[in-house]
Amino acid sequence: MNKKAYRRYAVSFAALALLLAALLVWNINSGSVSLSVREIFHILVFRGGDETAYNIIWQIRLPRILAAIILGGALSVSGFLLQTFFGNPIAGPFVLGISSGSKLVVALVMVYLLGRSVTISSAGMIAAAFVGAMISMGFVLLFSRKISRMSMLVISGVMIGYICSAITDFVVTFADDSNIVNLHNWSLGSFSGMTWGNVTVMAAVVGLASAVTFLMSKPISAYQLGEVYAQNLGVNIRLFRVALILLSSVLSACVTAFAGPISFVGIAVPHLVKSMLKTAKPLLVIPACFLGGAVFCLFCDLIARTMFAPTELSISSVTAVFGAPVVIYIMVRRRKTV
Amino acid sequence: MxxxxxxxxxxxxxxxxxxxxxxxxxxxxxxxxxxxxxxxxxxxxxxxxxxxxxxxxxxxxxxxxxxxxxxxxxxxxxxxxxxxxxxxxxxxxxxxxxxxxxxxxxxxxxxxxxxxxxxxxxxxxxxxxxxxxxxxxxxxxxxxxxxxxxxxxxxxxxxxxxxxxxxxxxxxxxxxxxxxxxxxxxxxxxxxxxxxxxxxxxxxxxxxxxxxxxxxxxxxxxxxxxxxxxxxxxxxxxxxxxxxxxxxxALFGSVEMERAPGAPQVFVICGGGSGIPVFRALQRKGIPFAAGVLHRSDIDYEAARALASAVIAEEAYEPVGGARVQEALEVLRSCRKAICCLDSFGTMNAGNRLLRDEARRLGLLEDAAV
The missing domain is CATH 3.40.50.300 (P-loop containing nucleotide triphosphate hydrolases)
Known part of the structure; x- marks a missing residue:
């Protein structure tokens, strides 16, 4: 309908794609072992070259980069869904305690199984994280029925998050020492240690959930107007709400299962994307969120990896630095308009 | 159907x-x-x-x-x-x-x-x-x-x-x-x-x-x-x-405030819509008033019914009769003030002219401005 708007959408998507490509190259290039671009090109395209370098690229850097892309996208889409569901711009898997719920259940399962020398599959991890996500989600839904104020909803979510984190810390502290270091790193959030197996599973789960989300663009756009209007437009509200909860939980559970809880991406990216596109139409926002989340997480992971190399920062510390100001900005601006 | x-x-x-x-x-x-x-x-x-x-x-x-x-x-x-x-x-x-x-x-x-x-x-x-x-x-x-x-x-x-x-x-x-x-x-x-x-x-x-x-x-x-x-x-x-x-x-679909309580203090001689602004002014000040003599077909009559403490009314299309004028005079004498909103009197409401003259004689009459 509007040429100016279309041009804006095209430019935005192109910019996101370019950023993603640039960060991809930069990420492959940087690390404790420095490799020349020519070497990397050789390794990637001809699968040859020095064996150590080959392994670094193929077994360490690439899976990690792909994980950051997939999980970053998943987090943002999950955040967008939760914001739509609660009609609250600062809802997200982390602030609502959903990530922490996943973290708790995954930690419990891992400690239990590690104690019995059983390794857990990727699918098992996702299942455990999903159970945790649903438990937290259940509490949040319970509270959201009693309180309608958006700040109170977030506060109850943050409290649920704290309780889950406290129990997780407790469990991790008193667990047997083997593998604890791993568990500890994971519980702070990190994209490190991804395998191709992990990447395959997360690609399947996130890909499917994101595709379903995209196909639900139409009812989501109606729901954005408010429940009563969506209902009048013929949306089956009950079914839709269940679908929204399941999708957002699966997406955020998948992230937590592999990378631990990652803060603020779910709030900051959808907001930035909407400001960039100047629209909230799900048909555009959902794919843009996925791209934006991938860019955001790649960028943050790059910093986490290289800033104080060889020491790695937890990914959440970096996402918080860039994400929290966005959240504060949203809240300040909200106060003015409402 | x-x-x-x-x-x-x-x-x-x-x-x-x-x-x-x-x-x-x-x-x-x-x-x-x-x-x-x-x-x-x-x-x-x-x-x-x-x-x-x-x-x-x-x-x-x-x-x-x-x-x-x-x-x-x-x-x-x-x-x-x-x-x-x-x-x-x-x-x-x-x-x-x-x-x-x-x-x-x-x-x-x-x-x-x-x-x-x-x-x-x-x-x-x-x-x-x-x-x-x-x-x-x-x-x-x-x-x-x-x-x-x-x-x-x-x-x-x-x-x-x-x-x-x-x-x-x-x-x-x-x-x-x-x-x-x-x-x-x-x-x-x-x-x-x-x-x-x-x-x-x-x-x-x-x-x-x-x-x-x-x-x-x-x-x-x-x-x-x-x-x-x-x-x-x-x-x-x-x-x-x-x-x-x-x-x-219901006729006008309009809402009137509650009338001022008490016995009438002001008598309003009016008709043909001339009384309504005076009614409202008195009502706002909380002064109870009487209105007359009004024909039942008069627009002032509807408003007076809602706002006045006493209304002296004559049947529609009938000349204002002596009985109504007497009735009005009685109320008028108990008031401390009278207002006449009319400056001409037709044959049908000639009775109101008598009423005005009597009010003037008693020294109660004031100009329409309240």
């Missing part, structure tokens, strides 16, 4: 919250091209009825028929192509232009991803043109006035190409100009597109003038239903709303 001829009707519909009946056995019906208005005091259940017939709430009993089928058997999509709403609930409209908001009305007609065709956009523009809001198309929905917002929401409902539109208090918060504008557009659309309208209104005067049928929602049952002429009597409206302080004038 048989029930089947109505586009929309209910049979013994009972509505309420959480299975508790609020209003029972509601029978309402409307044809295409007609307006049915619900009136009644706040909290009486108007919104509950509207929510029930739009399927936002479950009815507790009875049946709702739409286009010859029951509300239950219609799918969400079918219903959305027949029925559109304009609600009091605030619409969330993040980063949406008014055009985008109106475009949401096309939802029931678009494909799986909800992408609008050129034809859909043409319908959006047509609907916006109908409510005189075409120039708002690119404006942010948040940044427009209440009056504009209601028109855009109406355009959205029109764009949905419904056969019936349900509006919950569409004129609330609008100033008088925008109220009239909105209802005029609504009336036009009803006539042009043969749409049935069910709405609730607060403004009795407007309800009286725009509605084909009126339903009075009060208490456990529908209190009264009928044409505006049947429903809008002063006594009934006062009873419906429990008006004890002040009164409602």
């Amino acid at each position: 048989s029930r089947e001829e109505y586009y929309f009707h209910t049979e013994k519909m009972t509505v309420g919250y959480d299975g508790k009946p609020l209003i029972r056995d509601i029978e309402m019906c409307v044809k295409r091209g007609q307006i049915l208005t619900l009136i009644g005091p706040n909290g009486g259940g108007k919104s509950t009825i509207l929510k029930s017939i739009t399927r936002q709430m479950k009815t507790i009993g009875g049946t709702v028929y739409l286009d010859g089928r029951t509300l239950q058997e219609l799918s969400g999509r079918e219903l959305s192509q027949k029925l559109a709403v304009v609600l009091t609930e605030r619409m969330r409209s993040e980063l949406m232009t008014c055009g985008d908001v109106v475009a949401t009305g096309r939802y029931p007609y678009t494909g799986a991803l909800g992408i609008l065709t050129e034809e859909d956009w043409a319908k959006v523009r047509e609907a916006m043109d109908l409510v005189h809001a075409l120039e708002l198309q690119e404006r942010d929905f948040h940044a427009i006035s209440d009056g504009q917002r209601q028109r855009v929401l109406l355009a959205r409902a029109i764009c949905q190409e419904p056969e019936i539109i349900v509006l919950d208090e569409p004129t609330s918060y609008l100033d008088i100009r925008h109220k009239l504008e909105l209802l005029t557009i609504l009336k036009q659309m009803v006539a042009q597109r043969r749409v049935a309208v069910v709405m609730s209104l607060h403004e009795l005067d407007l309800a009286q003038k725009i509605s084909d049928f009126v339903l009075c929602v009060h208490g456990e049952y529908i209190d009264r239903a009928g044409t505006p002429e049947e429903v809008f009597t002063s006594e009934y409206i006062c009873r419906l709303y429990g008006i004890t302080r002040g009164s409602y004038d």
